[in-house]
Amino acid sequence: MALNAGCTDEQVGLFVAALADRIDVPPPGGLDEGVDALLAQELLIIAGGLQVRDTSTGMAVAPGCCAGLEDWRDWTQAITGGSPWLGHDPGPEVEVLGDDLQVWQDGGPNRHRGRWAGLHVDIPHSALPELLMRTQRDLVGFLAALTAWAERAGLGRRGINLVEAIDQNFTITAPLDVAVG
Template sequence: MDAALETYQARDFALWPVAPPRPDGVLLLSGGLSPLEVGTAMAVWAGYNHDLDPGDPRAADAGALLWRTVEAECTIAPGGLCVRDTVSGALVRSGCCCGLETWREWLDLADGAELWLGHDPSPRVEHLGSVVRIWPDGRDAAHTPVGRPVELAVAELPGLLEDVQGKLRGFLGLARQWAERHAPPLARALVDRLDTDWSISAPLCG
């Protein structure tokens, strides 16, 4: 299980260095990212929440964009959790309009909750006693869902989510290094905002 960030927002981004676009448009967050990949993640986060008109002078000012991110009431990020069956290779990713900031909602699966995981594709969740079956597409379809599902034992969810949190904490450490290099006056505020809005460091309860 990984925290996945959609990177389309970073296409043609030029306010600071970013990594070349990935074919699948997805960046898995962890403490193992390169500096350019961290730059991509920060570009997605800041740009997604403050999509400035190209004619606006602030659109060409990295400091202004980052300051607006710090000052925002709250921020969100396109993406979510993705889960892969390492035996079958089946993969489920969140669909469009799902937010990475809601990753902790997966804890609610243990209580029989239904998750909204986006659309186009529209992942579908089925509760089968001690197992949760997640289909990559077909939540809104009356017929059999599309693709191969991933089955998770409910008892394994806390451990999987602790692993996700560890990867996000690793990414947060890299984001701190990035901010100290690219925006020293805002570094602490940027990291605090990222940590708070993505619910990274708070204890994981379930």
């Protein structure tokens, strides 16, 4: 699910439910109790991450298991030639090739012979900073959608605290260092 300002209340609620999926919510388990349980967590995490898509070919590389959206800023490592953590199986990986980044669905040693053979997306290295800034803008927009959802749901201070906790745990509004070299 793409997170941005255009998310519907249903999509925002689905995100909050997915965020709460890994924790126990005491009975009766309504929205207030779910948000309270989230706010009691030391760390908020959610499976997923950034999906890379080539808009001209439709090819997409999805994060592997154990990747989380909370690690989205790790993509800045690719600016300086590193590879962000993109999860296990099938082991997505970023490879620097000249002026391009190749994002492989299966970054393991058998990537060219395995079932994911050839599945990759090319990103011009120079485009990555703007893509990451756009991602941050989308996530800030999602915080606005989350705020509006919380208000409509009547969460009051709980909603404000939830938005702040998600912003902190996913490091959304903090300055983004995308300087090259």
